[in-house]
Amino acid sequence: MRSLPGGANGTEGLRAQHLSQILTMVHRGGPLSRAELTRRSGFNRSTVGALVSALTGKNLVRETEPAVGGRVGRPSPIVQANPGVAVIAVNPDIDALTVGVVGLGGHVHARVRRETPGVPSLEDAVRLTGEIVAGLHPALAGLDRVLGAGIAVPGLVNADTGRVLVAPHLGWHDVDLTGPFGSALGLPAVAANDASLGSLAESIFGAALGVGDALYLNGSASGIGGGIVSGGAQLVGSRGYGGELGHTLVSPGGRACHCGRAGCLDAEVRLERLLGAAGLDGGGIEALERVLAGDPPEAVRAEADRQLDLLAVALTDFVNIFDPDLIVLGGFLGALVEWRGGRLADAVNTGSLAGRVTVRRAALGPELLLVGAAELAFRPLLAFPA
Ligand SMILES: [Zn+2]
Known part of the structure; x- marks a missing residue:
């Protein structure tokens, strides 16, 4: 036994907590000067100096001298999370599998989207992930460390175990993902619902940064999922199935x-119907973006307007229930907002009782779910960098 309770272990525990705070700050909000870290953390200058040195020693952050300006006095060094400390992010969907390598600071080193001939089975998804990661070897070889893997799944994922209760469109029922993906990659793996992770990513790095009450909807090929941030906390329910x-x-x-049931948002507002109106059979969100960015044919306009109006019905309910300041729409819903967000915002603000919400497109684009999945995989390091 190294020490008695409340002795050195207590001090070490406190130091670990401080290291976690500083690393999380530079990961989420960096690069930051030492002076800014001192201000934000409330620690004194020498404590911040010691914590930054400890994190530098572990190669988790890097310090650089700021550009010399005209100001008097020594400028404060800039602290940046080391993007070479990375995780693998995986997002299986019904039409494609996307894999990314994401470094600290939310830096996406690589992103590969591979279309699948049909809806992938779990075995297909695991095998394809292994193949893609093997192909990413040059990008991975340049990194300092790969810590683990995060999986964003369009389905109900148990927040404690990472077990999928049901991913209806993928046809995955009551399966463990972390074991198969973890063994294929030789890394510890974690999993969560894709939309919850998108919501997390947008609130840390994207359009909902610093917003305490925000609602997030993601539209993928599988369907529509949501995430709710209320009073600064993510609402996930008792087992993680909420939203x-x-x-x-x-x-x-x-x-x-x-x-x-019949007439759910998920059944009415669908990517494949928009692509179908454009005469496309696949191509994903990026194909829809291209259609909407041009001069979309009448059939596409009519379908997009129909979907926007139904989306407004749902968002009006959500505004009445959750009273968010901001609604962030990701995936193909983001493409619809880009095309004609004014129609949506007007309908929601007219229809809801309080009526003053802002509707915005997710800021992280095609990297959104990967950054969210990575955040999940970074959690153990951020919580305990020591
Ligand atoms: Zn339904």
């Missing part, structure tokens, strides 16, 4: 939904 905003009724008696 399934896609199964909100927007069209009573409408199209059948896989959840067993």
